[in-house]
Amino acid sequence: MTTHSDRHHLHNEDETDDYGYDRDAAYATNMTPQQRRREDRLRQEQAAAGALSYNGSYEKKPKKSGKKKAILWSLLGLLLVAVAAVLGWYFGSYKKNQDNKSTGGSNSGGGTTIGTGGPQGDTLILPNGTAIPNVNYPMKRVFYGMAYVPLNAQLPICYNTQQSVDDELKLLVQSTKRVRLYGTDCNVLRYTIDSIQRLKLDLQVVVGIWIDANNATFTRQSEEFFSVMDTYGWSNIIGVSVGNEVIFDDYQPMDVLLAHIAEVKAKVVQLGHPEIPVFTSDLESANKPPLTNHEDKAGVNLHPFFSGVPAEESAAWFWKYLNQSVAPAVNKNNTKPIDIWITEVGWPTFPATDNTNSSIPSIPNLQIFIDTWLCDANQKQLPYYFFEFFDAPWKVWPGSPVEGFWGLLTIDKRLKVKLPDCLAS
Template structure:
């Protein structure tokens, strides 16, 4: 599917695409998780903009299925003695002595390739994430996916998630994350937290270590530039490359039986050749809302943009990093009447459902 308004998503100047312009305007913000810290799966689904549905690029340029199957934990077949666990949202009833035994919700299906997630209370400076809350989240998430991604490592979130997976015995792997900004101490702190978590829990449930989220987009926007191949974008790629290499060095020095791949995440139009050459995988954030698509075109636009921009670009470098869609979705409401539509479709729960129906399943 093609449309003149996004034929050239990497254009600049007078020919910049609406998608690119809106990426710069709308995403210049503090990077909290799109999903946010969720206490209940219903909240996660309602906020759906940040669902981390993945499309894995194979070396030949093909992509994986949009759905996944697999068993979650929770082996108990009877619910006698299952209770809402104190300190949680009370959404899941479980055996208070064994988190692997919990009630399954028959309405939930394992149909998402992956999901973006940040625990409640896992953003500085207000760390307050608890094991009980994270464990309940994992019990819920394991019923709809076998993969999740984290954006950062502060507030001990990597260890909390891996502990929850261990306790619940669910089939779940994690792309752990290091959120990168211009403060090198923040990178070092998070890298060391991930190292500590790996030392304790190993890497059996770690799918990758993601260094940065939209760092190139943020750097380009802050410099007043419009393209990832300009000075700011290339400098940002160099900074990220140094940190990617440092993370690899850290992992290789741990004598691991399974060494996770190292990648980065950015807005779909902001991967440039130097960063692609440096990573094992890329997580692309691709939001059809910012491209001013209709809701009927949104799913097709997302797939086409990813294949024609991210997969194609990754195939031009010798290492051919695997590419995934890490964020996509549709907003359910706006903060103002002026922003209630992207010019082609409304922000609404009904339109989110259309996107879920046409893209995911």
């Protein structure tokens, strides 16, 4: 990580955050999700590598010695082994359950019968040991938008193909009319637009241009974006998100991010599309001036899970926090008010032990959030992108297993919950 002059510290001489919350008070009423995520991330990094020091404030990482580099390389090896283990566990467990189901067998715990119509009906045992109804829930177009990263679209080796993206988008279009991407590497944007146009899918796209600490990443991704537009045209594009959580992750300082947004906007306008909004997506702490003075929308990633409230209270918390804290901050001293797009919102399902206080990952809690939040959001015509379409267990890293399990679908594309009937506009 890099630091910058505007970095927001969890604990400093000021006792309250930007919205007047007391940092030392109870989580439920006084801690923002920005603070919770930053604190949890630091704790996870400390547990995983011991590379950061924390004595009431965030400190810059010291320069690595040769010994520390060797340690970090060892940790990287362990991380790769952990990811491989998670993937093997995930796929192996599912395959075993499917084999049991086909033979009418039972699970090793002897509690739930698979495929033989036990007292709970047919059930499926997920890798985390949770038994859910083995029901092929129908997909419904009830989401305003969906966040999507194609399976295996990860540098340095891209295993995604045009066919795999075709198959995934044919399923995704059954849930929404809008899809949000995060980057252009691995031909993600090119394959997506090609699928939409060739298969005549009713989908509009929010383009993602990824930004990290390497300046070459922005250059490569932005050049690919405009190359794809030159090939396929602009008819499917409804927005451009220049970076995702750049400020939260300290990838670049604010002035660099603003310069990248201005560069992309200028070229979009030059090419004749001033109506397409150009913005960035970040947590609520960044969504205020100066950032919101230099973008067309406010892209807010807002997750009730990181508030620490129970799932039953998550919808009420979302609306209160959005209306009382986020919205006023976005347009504070803004001469030209801008709209808010919720660019991420969702609930993780695994593992239950990676909870944030009373916010617990589970499929039943995802069902509660869907049942209590989704129809209300559609009725209020809130622009949002649900995070995310299917699980991504390759995102798991030491200390943060929850990162890979935010999907509406499992990695094998099984819908986790029953969707309501409130169709999105």
